[in-house]
Amino acid sequence: MAQNILSAAIILSLGLLTLALLLTVLRVVRGPTLPDRVVALDMLVAVAIGLIAVIAVKTGFFLYIDIAIALGLVGFLATVAFARFIMSHRYRAATETAAKPPPEAVHRGNARRNRRPRRPRR
Amino acid sequence: MRRLAASLILAVVWAVVTGSAAPANLLLGLLLAILCLGVTRRHRGRGTIAVRPVALLLLGLVFLRELALSAWSVAIAVLRPRLDIRPAMVAFPLRLKRDFEIALLANCITLTPGTLSVDVSEDRRFLHVHALDCRDPQDLCRGIAETFERRIMEAFP
Amino acid sequence: MMADALALLCAFLLVAGSAFALTAAIGINRFPDLFTRMHAASKAGTVGSSLLLLAAGLYSWDFAVFLRALAGIAFLILTAPVAAHLLARAAKGSGYRISTLSVRATHRDNKK
Incomplete structure (x- = not known):
């Protein structure tokens, strides 16, 4: 009985995590800026760690936990490297020349501003 | 030793x-x-750091409780049909002086309900905190000062 | 009996953890700007993965594996705020504007 509930829970959580991965990838694709994508990638690593843990329970092969820890380490380093990159790269030049918002636009927030089509940056 | x-x-x-x-x-x-x-x-820094173990343990427990609460409140904010949030950037006046205490406070703030530490001012007097749902900045600052800052001060005299 | 209770507890932890992860993913899509998205990712995401790791550690019923799962959780909780903080600082330093509201104006004088 309890084992049945557990296997149902495993299926359910695998489904939920898959949905979470897809939604996070959606944010990576939509952007709109590099920091948004990095946040989404960080989140992607966290969800992948969770997925690995669920697979460890499903298969009973608990070496997966070590893999999850290693993935967390790599993901953290990647995020730190991205943050350093954003900090050093003069990202400001791209945003400020693209649009100087009028004063009232600042109060409406930048959800609107982000929807403005951006020039592709290489 | x-x-x-x-x-x-x-x-x-x-x-x-x-x-x-x-x-x-x-x-x-x-x-x-x-x-x-x-x-x-x-x-690594020089000099020893005095620690009160009981206060440190209390700090850890308070932190875990706040972490659970914060995940819950973010989940509620996300799932509410109408997005009812009021983000704000607040400058929190620091009373802590040493770097590691500020770092500890910043980490605690990031994982507690509705707040995220963004930056420390050059002179270490203000911590810029981003709040997810902030109706009253004074209230927010008082909340942080009374829970985490006080407990960190107690743990590291 | 004991095994049943353990299985039920793990089932609960698995569903709760993946629900938190899904919430974080929805939040990352619904919230209007970078900093609010970071709230969703750093809190709900961390708690979700921690619960899932805890479930795996408990289900193994092996002290060494459980300790390793706890070490993984501690690592996750230690690194998530550092990563979020660095990223927020980088974004702020490079001129990313927050979706501002009047609350910010009252504290503008305090800024350096």
Whole structure:
């Protein structure tokens, strides 16, 4: 009985995590800026760690936990490297020349501003 | 003496992470710990830090409770049909002086309900905090000062 | 009996953890700007993965594996705020504007 509930829970959580991965990838694709994508990638690593843990329970092969820890380490380093990159790269030049918002636009927030089509940056 | 204690703790952590407490493994952990401490020696601060264990434990428990609460409140904010949030950037006046205390406070703030630490001002007087749902900045600052800042001060006299 | 209770507890932890992860993913899509998205990712995401790791550690019923799962959780909780903080600082330093509201104006004088 309890084992049945557990296997149902495993299926359910695998489904939920898959949905979470897809939604996070959606944010990576939509952007709109590099920091948004990095946040989404960080989140992607966290969800992948969770997925690995669920697979460890499903298969009973608990070496997966070590893999999850290693993935967390790599993901953290990647995020730190991205943050350093954003900090050093003069990202400001791209945003400020693209649009100087009028004063009232600042109060409406930048959800609107982000929807403005951006020039592709290489 | 302090270095010996630190390397012993690191060796135990190594044994836990590798999942084996065999003497050879512990010895390997101890060697690695000494190596790591040697490499990072120039970057560590000097001087001892007094710690009150009970207050530190309390801080940890409060932190875990706040973490659970914060995940819950973010989940509620996300799932509410109408997005009813009021983000704000607030400058929190710091009373803590030492760098590691500020770092600890910043980490605690990031994982507690509705707040995220963004930056420390050059002169270490203000911590810029981003709040997810902030109706009253004074109230927010008072909340942080009374829970985490006070407890950190108690844990590290 | 004991095994049943353990299985039920793990089932609960699995569903709760993945629900938190899904919430974080929805939040990352619904919230209007970078900093609010970071709230969702750093809190709900961390708690979700921690619960899932805890479930795996408990279900193994092996002390060494459980300790390793706890070490993983501790690592996650230690690194998530550092990563979020660095990223927020980088974004702020490079001129990313927050979706501002009047609350910010009252504290503008305090800024350096």
